[in-house]
Amino acid sequence: MKKTLFKGTALPWLLLAPQLAVTCIFFLWPAGAAIWQSVLQEDPWGTRSEFVGLRNFAEVLVEPEWRGAALNTLVFSTSVAVLAMGSALFLAVQADKAIRGGNAYKTLLIWPYAVAPAVAAVLWLFLFHPSIGLIGQALNQAGIAWDYKLNGGQAMTLVIIAAAWKQVSYNFIFFLAGLQSIPKSVLEAAAIDGARPVRRFWTIIFPLLSPTSFFLLVVNLVYAFFDTFGVIHALTGGGPGKATETLIYKVYVEGVQNVNLGSSAAQSVILMVIVIALTAVQFRFIERKVHY
Amino acid sequence: MDDDALAAATRRRQARERIMSHGWLILGVLIFAFPVWITLVGSTHDASTIGRGDVPLLPGPHAIENYTAAWTSGGEGRYRASPASLMLWNSALMALCIAAGKITISLLSAYAVVFFQFRGRMLAFWTIFLTLMLPVEVRIIPTYQVIVSLDLFNSMAGLTIPLIASATATLLFRQFFLTIPDEYVEAAKMDGAGPVRFFRDILLPLSVTNIAALFVILFIYGWNQYLWPLLVVNDRGLETIVVGLAKMIGNGDAQNEWNVIMAMAVLALLPPVAVVVLMQRWFIKGLTETEK
Numbered sequence: 001m002k003k004t005l006f007k008g009t010a011l012p013w014l015l016l017a018p019q020l021a022v023t024c025i026f027f028l029w030p031a032g033a034a035i036w037q038s039v040l041q042e043d044p045w046g047t048r049s050e051f052v053g054l055r056n057f058a059e060v061l062v063e064p065e066w067r068g069a070a071l072n073t074l075v076f077s078t079s080v081a082v083l084a085m086g087s088a089l090f091l092a093v094q095a096d097k098a099i100r101g102g103n104a105y106k107t108l109l110i111w112p113y114a115v116a117p118a119v120a121a122v123l124w125l126f127l128f129h130p131s132i133g134l135i136g137q138a139l140n141q142a143g144i145a146w147d148y149k150l151n152g153g154q155a156m157t158l159v160i161i162a163a164a165w166k167q168v169s170y171n172f173i174f175f176l177a178g179l180q181s182i183p184k185s186v187l188e189a190a191a192i193d194g195a196r197p198v199r200r201f202w203t204i205i206f207p208l209l210s211p212t213s214f215f216l217l218v219v220n221l222v223y224a225f226f227d228t229f230g231v232i233h234a235l236t237g238g239g240p241g242k243a244t245e246t247l248i249y250k251v252y253v254e255g256v257q258n259v260n261l262g263s264s265a266a267q268s269v270i271l272m273v274i275v276i277a278l279t280a281v282q283f284r285f286i287e288r289k290v291h292y
Numbered sequence: 293m294d295d296d297a298l299a300a301a302t303r304r305r306q307a308r309e310r311i312m313s314h315g316w317l318i319l320g321v322l323i324f325a326f327p328v329w330i331t332l333v334g335s336t337h338d339a340s341t342i343g344r345g346d347v348p349l350l351p352g353p354h355a356i357e358n359y360t361a362a363w364t365s366g367g368e369g370r371y372r373a374s375p376a377s378l379m380l381w382n383s384a385l386m387a388l389c390i391a392a393g394k395i396t397i398s399l400l401s402a403y404a405v406v407f408f409q410f411r412g413r414m415l416a417f418w419t420i421f422l423t424l425m426l427p428v429e430v431r432i433i434p435t436y437q438v439i440v441s442l443d444l445f446n447s448m449a450g451l452t453i454p455l456i457a458s459a460t461a462t463l464l465f466r467q468f469f470l471t472i473p474d475e476y477v478e479a480a481k482m483d484g485a486g487p488v489r490f491f492r493d494i495l496l497p498l499s500v501t502n503i504a505a506l507f508v509i510l511f512i513y514g515w516n517q518y519l520w521p522l523l524v525v526n527d528r529g530l531e532t533i534v535v536g537l538a539k540m541i542g543n544g545d546a547q548n549e550w551n552v553i554m555a556m557a558v559l560a561l562l563p564p565v566a567v568v569v570l571m572q573r574w575f576i577k578g579l580t581e582t583e584k
Contacts, residue, residue: 005407005474005477005481006408006490007408007409008408008487009410011487012404012408012413013404015400015403015404016400016401016404018397019397019420019457019458019462020401020416022457023422023457024419025438025442025454026435026438026453026457027422028419029434029438030434030437031434033434033437033438034431034434087320090316090320091316091320094312094316094317095317097309097313098310098313098314101317105317105321106572107569107572108321108324109320109321109324110568110576111569112324113512113568114512114516114564114565114567115516115561115564116515116560116561116564117516118534118537119516119534119537119557121538122538122541122553123327123328125541126327126330126331126550126554126557127326129546131345132342132345132546134347149543149544165324168324170579173579173580174580177580227429230518230519233519233522233538234537234538234541248430251432251433252519255432255433255436256433261433264433268430268431268434271430272431275426275427
């Protein structure tokens, strides 16, 4: 940090002003407001509010709907992370072995990253719609009663597939980069020792990839938590019933439709704590990686 | 003799593994492209073909009328969106404002933090850093309230300004600025160049690659926004194509004008996908460097 070679106070603050203004007005103020509202209770007419301490939190945490949404979030995020990372790792291992055409495959596999989550949802809806979708119809003809608008488990499966499909590209790029940094001589030595490909993968490649995998796990969880609102909103609207309602979705529904400010704010604060925890984990990990 | 046989066996095994790899990769590419292919094909048939449930696998003759309908009227069904021509314009404007805004204010603040010595420098840095922990999704309602009280509801400013604060972009530029040798600044000073000229004539030209890489990522980020536009805009004249597309789905009835919806989906995903494919090199650079 020795590169501080210009003097003066007015100019640097002027340079920082736009960023700080946006940060204060649209980040810190609303976050502060959320914390403030989370300890208040408004009367039904919104005319008076009283300080209630942590009561909103206590109420939220025991609410069966909130617990349901938390469970949905857990199932959804873990499934998306496992599916998106598993298939990306598999494809990256193949691309690393293929040698020729590696870059062509890269181009052909990374573009889904650019598709908006809501648009990804619409694409998969065309396939899994019970009456106009190719796969939806095939399932019904095969005797499986497929209708994601009626069956909660099927709705969850569909939003998981749509959300994971889009995220594979991202994981693929990082896994491929990780694989390409493993010295080929290490793998050849193992091959000469007679280790079969599967064994080579689990005993050599996988441990060497663990920093990349851990980093991607955090990124994928953050993605599944926060960036997939569009998938759920466009595809199922949180339904059927509340089968695909995640924590973010619930904050949206409560705040926009039911206008219960205290409870919605308390839920926002809980989500902030989750993001802060995930970000902290991510940065601790990066610090460690720098020291290697 | 034995060695030769062993070497030949190894070569055969490697060739076999490689063919397997290509097979898996081609399968992966096909699975990834399949939903888009079905959408592309669907957008070239008429509504009754798709509504009947005859899912075509090859293109039909109705492409021009479907895309014209999407482009000029946004469909005619119960759930209409604005015309695609308008929504594409809105999406492009929003994405460009967000990308350009984020890059500009992050460049300026990174410059201030790295090259100046002034009181409150670390405070400013950590304030910016904090935004990383507060994604818009967790402070939906209070941020919405701020927008309403600032009279920015239903405006392009309200759509873009709250999203342009960027800790990641600032961190990236800071990281890059720290690698610039001090001699550059000393030489500039000797030539009598002040901080403004140093920034314009030396720093900006050196940052071009980083700006390009970041631009690709941020353009996609902006284009794919869903929750925020859904919340702060209800004026049809400001509707973006990702939100408009999801609106056309309604409850996902079989009677929807699926052919026009599919054409709209193709229009919604084409621009960001084109950006990623055409600017692949910068895209990968941007992706791997913003996550450090």
